Amino acid sequence: MLANTGPVAKLYLSIIDDVIENMKELFQDEGLEDQVLDDLRHLWESKLMQSKAMEDFRNNNTNSSNFVLQLPPNYKQTDQEAAASIVIPARQNVSSLPSKNSADGLATFSLPASLTYPVQIPAGVTLQTASGQLYKVNVPVVVTQAPGGQQPASHPTQRAAVQREVSAPQPAAAPSESSSLPASCLPQSQESGFFQRPYVPEIPLGDDEPPPQPEHVNVGATASPVTQLLNFQISAEEALTQTAQSRDIDEILKEVIEEEREKAGRARTLSAGNTHHQAAADLGMDLDYGYRELSNIVQLDGSADNSDPEEEAAPLEESDFLGLINAEAIKALQEENGSSDGISISSSDDEGPDDLADVQEEDPLNSGDDVVEQDTPDLFDTENVIVCQYDKIHRSKNRWKFHLKDGVMCYSGRDYVFSKAVGEAEW
Amino acid sequence: MDSSGDEALDIIITNVVATFRTRCHLNLRTIALEGTNVIYKPEDGKVLMKLRKPKITASIWSSGKIICTGATSEDEAKLGARRLARCLQKLGFKVNFSAFKVVNVLAVCSMPFAVHLIDFTKNNRPIASYEPELHPAAMYRIKTLKATVQVFSTGSLTVTGPNVQNVAAAVEHIYPLLFECQKPKPLCK
Numbered sequence A: 001m002l003a004n005t006g007p008v009a010k011l012y013l014s015i016i017d018d019v020i021e022n023m024k025e026l027f028q029d030e031g032l033e034d035q036v037l038d039d040l041r042h043l044w045e046s047k048l049m050q051s052k053a054m055e056d057f058r059n060n061n062t063n064s065s066n067f068v069l070q071l072p073p074n075y076k077q078t079d080q081e082a083a084a085s086i087v088i089p090a091r092q093n094v095s096s097l098p099s100k101n102s103a104d105g106l107a108t109f110s111l112p113a114s115l116t117y118p119v120q121i122p123a124g125v126t127l128q129t130a131s132g133q134l135y136k137v138n139v140p141v142v143v144t145q146a147p148g149g150q151q152p153a154s155h156p157t158q159r160a161a162v163q164r165e166v167s168a169p170q171p172a173a174a175p176s177e178s179s180s181l182p183a184s185c186l187p188q189s190q191e192s193g194f195f196q197r198p199y200v201p202e203i204p205l206g207d208d209e210p211p212p213q214p215e216h217v218n219v220g221a222t223a224s225p226v227t228q229l230l231n232f233q234i235s236a237e238e239a240l241t242q243t244a245q246s247r248d249i250d251e252i253l254k255e256v257i258e259e260e261r262e263k264a265g266r267a268r269t270l271s272a273g274n275t276h277h278q279a280a281a282d283l284g285m286d287l288d289y290g291y292r293e294l295s296n297i298v299q300l301d302g303s304a305d306n307s308d309p310e311e312e313a314a315p316l317e318e319s320d321f322l323g324l325i326n327a328e329a330i331k332a333l334q335e336e337n338g339s340s341d342g343i344s345i346s347s348s349d350d351e352g353p354d355d356l357a358d359v360q361e362e363d364p365l366n367s368g369d370d371v372v373e374q375d376t377p378d379l380f381d382t383e384n385v386i387v388c389q390y391d392k393i394h395r396s397k398n399r400w401k402f403h404l405k406d407g408v409m410c411y412s413g414r415d416y417v418f419s420k421a422v423g424e425a426e427w
Numbered sequence B: 001m002d003s004s005g006d007e008a009l010d011i012i013i014t015n016v017v018a019t020f021r022t023r024c025h026l027n028l029r030t031i032a033l034e035g036t037n038v039i040y041k042p043e044d045g046k047v048l049m050k051l052r053k054p055k056i057t058a059s060i061w062s063s064g065k066i067i068c069t070g071a072t073s074e075d076e077a078k079l080g081a082r083r084l085a086r087c088l089q090k091l092g093f094k095v096n097f098s099a100f101k102v103v104n105v106l107a108v109c110s111m112p113f114a115v116h117l118i119d120f121t122k123n124n125r126p127i128a129s130y131e132p133e134l135h136p137a138a139m140y141r142i143k144t145l146k147a148t149v150q151v152f153s154t155g156s157l158t159v160t161g162p163n164v165q166n167v168a169a170a171v172e173h174i175y176p177l178l179f180e181c182q183k184p185k186p187l188c189k
Helices: A005-030 A034-050 A055-063 A175-183 A202-207 A235-239 A245-272 A275-286 A318-351 B028-034 B074-090 B117-123 B164-180
Strands: A068-070 A119-121 A125-128 A134-137 A141-143 A385-396 A399-411 A414-426 B011-021 B038-041 B046-051 B056-061 B065-071 B098-110 B128-130 B138-142 B147-151 B156-161
Touching: A005 A034, A005 A414, A385 A414, B011 B074, B011 B164, B028 B038, B028 B046, B028 B056, B046 B074, B056 B074, B065 B074, B074 B098, B098 B164, B117 B128, B117 B138, B117 B164, B138 B164, B147 B164, B156 B164
Parallel strands: none
Antiparallel strands: A068 A125, A119 A141, A125 A134, A385 A399, A399 A414, B011 B065, B011 B098, B038 B046, B046 B056, B056 B065, B098 B156, B128 B138, B138 B147, B147 B156
């Protein structure tokens, strides 16, 4: 497998940062709050993470040591050095926690994401994720994994009294929307609170809320003295159920992402002023958010005339295509009457041309009658795409050779970024 | 124009070239961006579209003229041309399939004997020409049929003509001439 999983994620995140930074002013000029920009950023990142295009990033981060616990020196459990990161004590009644977490001073404790475990984290524990965010748990919480199981196990999100020790450049985020989506919890359940894995960059935003906002606590703790089941203020929250949590969240995410996409798409069309961009954006809908910009490149070569007044160069979206098909169907129906004539004409013509020097027939294209559709028109209606620039593309008969550069390949849902690529194919 | 004798010669049609018109202007860029299996050649001002079945390559110009090559029979050429026009129709152009004409047919044929090209050229002086330094085959042009036959010393022929019938006729025509000038094949075939 390609070993560029880490770099891809880093690249994408850096792109996100870049874009957001550059858009800050524009947004402000437009009169939009910074909050909106933050929402955009969160949604973007959450969509990115969710799209599995950077799955490796998540896997790498969660499978490897994810949580470095730094317990305060006065922590009863073990007598560690104050500065040392200390393992979570064995107090946790974990079903299948790996043996890595021995009670005696392992420097770091890694919670393998793939395991389902209720982890009881006592108060006063400071957790640090691989990305460097530190979270101090002031309230005993129980961290479990979402029943969907896809998302690696969670990370305890914040409580009202959370203080983030790592400052992140987050303006006050919309409390409910920003951090909630990926990290929603079950308000209702009495058992261990379920978490979706809150995407790490998301959490900080939630944390930025001023402490006296207990309603933004999003963890359900059970079997602990302080049980805080707090609701998110998303409307979609009610849709969350225990069993279908992950799925619902996906739907919610999708809805929000679509909203966001429309917004961004509108913004883009404003700036681009060209429907092609919209189409490209639409066409790239299934692709990773990150390289939507790349797919907006409009081909500028060739004769750019539009001498087909009736046929404007509209992007061939599904709706258009259906429209075309309907038109064809109507035509076919209309021509059915004339089809018999057409067939006789064509048959006589087949015998004719051998003798005639010029065949001057005005044979109507009996669409659907004579002409058969291409077999397997979408032989491989694939989502695997490469967006790049080319150095050289060569063809001999039906053998193609590609020399590509500076591109992104989305293969099996995963993204691979390259500066040079060579390929061969047969058509 | 005599019959070829007892054995039947296998005339294999390798290429049929046909043209037709769509009678409407075609936006090459649209075809290039939205069509499937297309190669855009802006420097030549045309788009190549390849069909898998029948195996056909078509050159499409913005004027609406289309040249269709690669078919193995006249019917196949026509079918391919219609399929192609249908593809363009689906892309949104108001295509009218008209003026379909097979322009060229290329066939190969093999004589059961080798040919002595120099004698052949001598016997058919003005009609046949042979320039071994330029091309290893003797060229024989049949004016009446508008066909051209290239004769190789191994006895293989390539025949090009405006349609399949002419090609067949050309082979019939040239067979006796070649028969006269045959040279016994060497032992190692």
